[in-house]
Amino acid sequence: MLNRVILIGRLTKDPELRYTPAGVAVTQFTIAVDRPFSxxxxxxEADFIPVVTWRQLAETCANYLRKGRLTxxxxxxxxxxxxxxxGKRVYVTEVIADNVRFLESNRDSGGSRDDAGSYGGGSAPSSNQASRGGNNNSGYSRGPAADPFSDDGKPIDISDDDLPF
Structure with missing residues (x-):
């Protein structure tokens, strides 16, 4: 049996960080995922998918994600x-995330990280993102003029035909 989901979308509002009575961090946020048709x-149209993260990943998401960010x-x-x-029974469907990738830089929100990252499984931000699929900028200048993948804060227009899936 398999229950895996991968979603790419934009946050509809800042993540909400809370703690359980046992002191475990939990973050909830919603991402808007565009439908592939008009x-x-x-x-x-878009679907609004609720996402829940736990423990260190929850704290990382609360610290680095903001409304509107592509994730x-x-x-x-x-x-x-x-x-x-x-007394009515309420059903809730949500994604329990074990890996979250930040697909846009933190420049616009004034954060200290200048590159997108990938965090999951309780991992904390580190300089060794290559092993988890993040950016490996060794050998490249960190200046904005030297970054060939810099988006200059503008959205990237990619058609559905260009995506491999």
Missing amino acids: SQGGER AVEGRIQVRNYDNNE
Whole structure:
């Protein structure tokens, strides 16, 4: 059996960091994922997917992610239910993330990291991102003029036909 999901979308608001009574960090946020087709009116539609992260990954997401940021999430789908105050059963479907990739730099929000990163499985930010699929800038100048992959804060227009999946 397999329950894996990979999503790429933009955060709809800043992540909410909370702690359980046992002191375990948990962060919740929602990402908007564009649908691959347009509506009959020609407008693009999106799905709004709730995401939950735990422990160190939750604290990292709360520190580095902000509303509007392009983010990749890898995890599993979980469906849970509870009875609300009116006695009605409520079902919640969410993604429990075990890996989050920050696909845009932190420049615009004034953060200290200047490159996108990948964090998961309780890993903390480090300079050795190559082993987890992050940027390896060894041998390259960190200046903005020397970075051939710099987006200059402008969105990158990529058609669906250019994506390998």
